[in-house]
Amino acid sequence: MSSASSTFAKNPGGVIKCKAAVASGAGEAMVIEEVEVNPPQPSEIRIKVVSTSLCRSDVTAWLSQAQPPLFPRIFGHEASGIVESVGEGVTEFAEGDHVLTLFIGECMNCKQCVSGKSNICQKLGLERKGVMHSDQKTRFFVKGKPIYHYCAVSSFSEYTVVNSGCAVKITKTAPLEKVCLLSCGTAAGLGAAWNVADVSKGSTVAIFGLGTVGLSVAQGAKIRGASRIIGVDTNPEKKDKAKAFGVTDFINPNDIDETVQQAIKRLTDGGVDYSFECIGDTEMINTALHSCCDGWGVTVTLGVPKTNPNVACHYGLFLTGRTLKGSLFGGWKPKSDIPTLIDMYLKEEIKIDDLITHNFPFKDINKAFDLMVAGKCLRCVIHMPNE
Known part of the structure; x- marks a missing residue:
C-alpha cells in the first residue's frame, strides 16, 4: 500500500x-x-489524511x-x-510534507514546554470544547452548520485542519499506514514505561489491560530488561499475543481463586x-x-475512565512507600520526541505492525467501531481514498 500516492483537492x-x-x-x-x-x-x-487508526x-x-x-x-x-496548505506565519511545514497529528501539541514557548519537566503545553494541551485553540471556532461545516472537532485533530475526515503545534513532520520513508499508531496508543505505552515509570533492568512489572497501550508498555518494559512482566486481562485470546510483546505471565481474573493482587504478590515475593x-x-x-511492593512500588495510570472518574484508595498504600503517577502520551514532548520513535521503528527496534489487527x-469505519466495542481488535487502521 503506497502512502505517498494521495492527491490533493483542487482548491x-x-x-x-x-x-x-x-x-x-x-x-x-x-x-x-x-x-x-x-x-x-x-x-x-x-x-490530507492518509491513514487513521481507531483509539479506545x-x-x-x-x-x-x-x-x-x-x-x-x-x-x-x-x-x-x-x-x-499552510496558514499565515507557518514556516516549519510546506505543502507535501508528511506529518503525524498530535492530540496534545507543543508550542515550545510556554512555562510547561520550557520547563523540561512536562509535556502538558499550556497553549496546546488537551482541547475539550470541540473547537480550534486559536479562535474557539470550528473549521468544519455541513450546509453551513458547524461540526465539532475532537482532540484538536478530527482525523475521520479526508481533510482536516490543525494548529501547526499539533502536528510533527516525519520522514517520507516512514509508511503512513503504520506509523499513525505513534500519534497516540503505541507512543503512550512506550513512554509510560520509559519516561514516566523509568522501568529498570531486572525489575518486575504488572500490566492491567492488554490492548494496544498495555502491549506497548510490555514492549517498553521488555526493551528495558524487566525480568518478569505479568499481564492481566479477562480476554483469554490476549495471552498468545501478549507473549510476543514480552509478557512472561498471564493472569485472567476469571480463572483464579484469589484476588489479582494476591496472585501477583505470590508470583513476585511481595509485589x-x-x-x-x-x-x-x-x-x-x-x-x-x-x-506493587512496599517501599518503592510505582503505579502508573494511563486509561481514560468511562465512568467514576474519582480515585479512592487507603492512605496506608502511600505511607508504606508506594507512588501513583498519571501519564499523558507517555510523557513525550510530541514535536521534539516523536521523530526518534519513527527512527526506532524504521530500525526495527520497536514493533508497530503486530498491533494492527x-x-x-x-466507508467501513463503523465496522471498526463495532470491533472495538466488542473487544475484538487491537488497532483498526482506516485508509482514506487516494483521490
Whole structure:
C-alpha cells in the first residue's frame, strides 16, 4: 500500500469539500457526509489524511453522555497525512510534507514546554470544547452548520485542519499506514514505561489491560530488561499475543481463586516494582497499587475512565512507600520526541505492525467501531481514498 500516492483537492487556500464520518449523537453510527473544510488560519495547517487508526478514547468519547453534548462531531486523533496548505506565519511545514497529528501539541514557548519537566503545553494541551485553540471556532461545516472537532485533530475526515503545534513532520520513508499508531496508543505505552515509570533492568512489572497501550508498555518494559512482566486481562485470546510483546505471565481474573493482587504478590515475593493501569477503570488503579511492593512500588495510570472518574484508595498504600503517577502520551514532548520513535521503528527496534489487527476502507469505519466495542481488535487502521 503506497502512502505517498494521495492527491490533493483542487482548491488550495479555499474551502475544500470532502467526505467525513460525522457522529450526530452519543453512540449513533457514523454517517459519511460531504463537509466543507475551511482553509487554515494563521499558525494552522490543512492536512490530507492518509491513514487513521481507531483509539479506545475515540469510542469512549463517542459513547459519552457528557453535558453539554458536543455533537455533531468528527472523531479521530491517531493519524498520518500530507500537508495540503499552510496558514499565515507557518514556516516549519510546506505543502507535501508528511506529518503525524498530535492530540496534545507543543508550542515550545510556554512555562510547561520550557520547563523540561512536562509535556502538558499550556497553549496546546488537551482541547475539550470541540473547537480550534486559536479562535474557539470550528473549521468544519455541513450546509453551513458547524461540526465539532475532537482532540484538536478530527482525523475521520479526508481533510482536516490543525494548529501547526499539533502536528510533527516525519520522514517520507516512514509508511503512513503504520506509523499513525505513534500519534497516540503505541507512543503512550512506550513512554509510560520509559519516561514516566523509568522501568529498570531486572525489575518486575504488572500490566492491567492488554490492548494496544498495555502491549506497548510490555514492549517498553521488555526493551528495558524487566525480568518478569505479568499481564492481566479477562480476554483469554490476549495471552498468545501478549507473549510476543514480552509478557512472561498471564493472569485472567476469571480463572483464579484469589484476588489479582494476591496472585501477583505470590508470583513476585511481595509485589511488583511497577504496575500499569491501561484500562480506564479507577477501581483497577486501587488493585494496581495493592499489586506493587512496599517501599518503592510505582503505579502508573494511563486509561481514560468511562465512568467514576474519582480515585479512592487507603492512605496506608502511600505511607508504606508506594507512588501513583498519571501519564499523558507517555510523557513525550510530541514535536521534539516523536521523530526518534519513527527512527526506532524504521530500525526495527520497536514493533508497530503486530498491533494492527484490521484494515478498513473509510466507508467501513463503523465496522471498526463495532470491533472495538466488542473487544475484538487491537488497532483498526482506516485508509482514506487516494483521490
